[in-house]
Amino acid sequence: xxxxxxxxxxxxxxxxxxxxxxxxxxxxxxxxxxxxxxxxxxxxxxxxxxxxxxxxxxxxxxxxxxxxxxxxxxxxxxxxxxxxxxxxxxxxxxxxxxxxxxxxxxxxxxxxx
Amino acid sequence: xxxxxxxxxxxxxxxxxxxxxxxxxxxxxxxxxxxxxxxxxxxxxxxxxxxxxxxxxxxxxxxxxxxxxxxxxxxxxxxxxxxxxxxxxxxxxxxxxxxxxxxxxxxxxxxxxxx
Numbered sequence: 001x002x003x004x005x006x007x008x009x010x011x012x013x014x015x016x017x018x019x020x021x022x023x024x025x026x027x028x029x030x031x032x033x034x035x036x037x038x039x040x041x042x043x044x045x046x047x048x049x050x051x052x053x054x055x056x057x058x059x060x061x062x063x064x065x066x067x068x069x070x071x072x073x074x075x076x077x078x079x080x081x082x083x084x085x086x087x088x089x090x091x092x093x094x095x096x097x098x099x100x101x102x103x104x105x106x107x108x109x110x111x112x113x
Numbered sequence: 114x115x116x117x118x119x120x121x122x123x124x125x126x127x128x129x130x131x132x133x134x135x136x137x138x139x140x141x142x143x144x145x146x147x148x149x150x151x152x153x154x155x156x157x158x159x160x161x162x163x164x165x166x167x168x169x170x171x172x173x174x175x176x177x178x179x180x181x182x183x184x185x186x187x188x189x190x191x192x193x194x195x196x197x198x199x200x201x202x203x204x205x206x207x208x209x210x211x212x213x214x215x216x217x218x219x220x221x222x223x224x225x226x227x228x
Contacts, residue, residue, distance in 0.1 A: 031214050042201055042218035043156070056215055090155060094214055102146065102214055104156040 003027075004105035006091050012111045015081060021108045023074040023091030032074040033092040033102070034066060043090055049074060050096060081112045115140045117204050119219035126192045126226050134222045136185040136202035144205035145178050145185045146216065149198045156201070159187075192226045199223050 004025045013019045023032065030051050035043040048056035049068045057066075063085075065077040074091055088109055094102040116139040126132055136145070143164055148156040160169045162178035162185060169176050173196065175188045185202055203216040 033214065035216075042203075042221050043216075045215055045217075048213060048215060050213070056213060100214075101158050101161050102216065103158060104148075106155045 004091055004093055004103050006089075006105040006108050008108060009106065010109045010111075012113060013078065013081065014113055015083070017081075018077070018079045020078065021076040021089055021091075021110070023076075023093075023105055024072055025093040025103070025105075026072055027093065027103070028071075028095070029093035029103075030071060030096040031094045032068060033094075034074070034076055035090040035092060035104075037088040037090060037107070039087075047076075078110070081110075083112050086111045115204060115206050115217045117202060117217050117219040119200075119202055119222050122220055122222055124222055124224045126189070126224065128193055128226055128228055129191050131191065132189050134187040134189075134200055134202075134224075136187070136219050138183050138185075138202075138204045138217075140183075140204075140206050141180075142183075142204045142206045143178075143180050146203040146205070147176050147185070147187055148201045148203065150201065150221070151198050159200075189224075192224075194226045194228065197224055197226045 007022045032049045034046040037043040046060045047066045052068045063080045067075040088107045090107045091105040092102050094100045118137045145162040147159040160176040165180040167178045173190045178185045199221045201218050201221045203218045
């Protein structure tokens with residue numbers, strides 16, 4: 001089973017709302033990622049978690065707050081977002097170590113109004 | 114800053130024809146990934162290329178890696194309509210001799226296969 005599950009699939013939120021995106025995998029992967037993809041653009045890395053610790057933060061604004069409660073779960077907490085943050089948010093996971101396949105979830109489509 | 118450049122960005126092919134997508138990158142790496150993305154969908158892993166000279170094939174797609182030239186190719190043989198999608202290459206750079214799964218993607222190649 002090579003599945004990364006993301007919820008919700010679609011989210012519309014106001015600029016003053018607080019919401020969360022959730023990601024789950026049961027492949028025993030110890031590396032998990034958040035990517036952001038704007039329309040007609042390639043994905044861009046936001047965060048990397050390795051063994052439940054944040055290992056890379058690509059200078060993402062603090063209105064995005066990642067959390068890794070355990071080795072299977074990854075959350076992205078959203079607060080005070082801007083309309084330009086509207087995008088497809090992709091969660092991914094892989095076995096730790098270089099060169100392993102990185103599996104992507106179906107994504108969460110976020111619209112900020 | 115790592116740059117990953119694909120060409121062409123748009124590719125319109127006839128069914129049955131062959132073509133190649135090129136992916137150039139600007140830093141040392143021996144980890145190169147190819148993904149497919151259908152409209153409104155997520156990324157499907159196609160290939161992971163892990164060393165110089167690596168070649169992998171799956172169906173009508175074949176990918177290769179030349180780390181000395183910093184070039185990967187995705188070759189399409191006898192295209193069929195089902196191959197229509199956006200194809201991304203992505204590079205995992207070495208930092209201090211270690212890679213962290215920190216992918217930088219090319220711009221993507223939008224492939225359309227016509228009857």
